[in-house]
Amino acid sequence: MKNYYVMTLFPEMIQNVVKESITGRAIEKGLMQVKAYDIRNFTKDAHNHVDDYPYGGGAGMLMQVQPIVDCYQHIVSEIGHKPRVLFMSPQGRTFNQQMAEELAKEDNLIFLCGHYEGVDERALEILEVENVSIGDYVLTGGELPALSMIDSISRLVHGVLNKDASHEIESFSDGLLEYPQYTRPAEYNGLKVPDILLSGDHKKVDEWRHAQSLLRTKERRPDLYAAYVAANPEEFAPPKKRRKRVHRACNSE
Numbered sequence: 001m002k003n004y005y006v007m008t009l010f011p012e013m014i015q016n017v018v019k020e021s022i023t024g025r026a027i028e029k030g031l032m033q034v035k036a037y038d039i040r041n042f043t044k045d046a047h048n049h050v051d052d053y054p055y056g057g058g059a060g061m062l063m064q065v066q067p068i069v070d071c072y073q074h075i076v077s078e079i080g081h082k083p084r085v086l087f088m089s090p091q092g093r094t095f096n097q098q099m100a101e102e103l104a105k106e107d108n109l110i111f112l113c114g115h116y117e118g119v120d121e122r123a124l125e126i127l128e129v130e131n132v133s134i135g136d137y138v139l140t141g142g143e144l145p146a147l148s149m150i151d152s153i154s155r156l157v158h159g160v161l162n163k164d165a166s167h168e169i170e171s172f173s174d175g176l177l178e179y180p181q182y183t184r185p186a187e188y189n190g191l192k193v194p195d196i197l198l199s200g201d202h203k204k205v206d207e208w209r210h211a212q213s214l215l216r217t218k219e220r221r222p223d224l225y226a227a228y229v230a231a232n233p234e235e236f237a238p239p240k241k242r243r244k245r246v247h248r249a250c251n252s253e
């Protein structure tokens with residue numbers, strides 16, 4: 001059972017997304033749980049404030065340290081130990097499939113979602129966060145990044161996807177993008193499904209799909225293609241020439 005603990009000012013944003021589709025089914029099946037904690041519930045401020053102006057001036061408001069630390073300590077006491085804490089931040093290490101695979105091994109993960117202009121640095125120090133970004137663009141808060149990460153980690157958890165192997169053949173698992181796929185009808189407005197896919201020859205189909213994956217990756221993600229070529233040199237080595245037998249004439253002299 002995977003347990004995701006999300007610290008947020010918008011718990012419904014989290015619950016409303018994870019309850020749907022594949023993550024929703026995984027929660028119903030008891031394969032994972034997502035608990036969203038409203039940081040505001042932990043404030044000791046008389047007016048329920050969770051943010052204040054930055055010392056030294058500047059635009060916007062910062063999330064205060066006290067409600068975050070108290071919320072965190074509540075979660076840690078519930079779990080019984082301190083799990084990894086991921087702070088959603090454009091300053092973080094960029095999330096990728098390899099990180100998803102690594103995080104899928106953890107039973108418990110805490111996500112801290114920032115809002116406003118940022119978070120008091122002391123909260124990040126006390127929680128010993130790992131900063132994680134989902135890309136080089138800035139969002140209004142950490143909820144969408146946390147949801148993206150939960151989604152991609154969850155699908156790697158055994159039993160979450162229908163066919164256990166299905167994630168293995170998809171984009172990125174072998175470092176290549178997925179090949180094009182087709183379903184019925186075999187022809188739509190004159191556009192035909194490639195004949196090979198209707199041939200029933202599984203070996204040929206596999207070869208075609210792999211070739212398509214290579215082509216797509218080369219065109220769309222040259223960075224991934226270069227990494228694949230470097231990691232699989234034998235696939236790209238020129239075929240070995242057959243050595244010709246040299247019939248040496250016997251020198252009878």
Ligand code: ADE
Pocket residue numbers: 087088089090132133134135136137138139140141142145
């Ligand atoms: N918060 C705001 N923008 C973000 C991003 N790109 N990744 C993670 N957290 C964020």
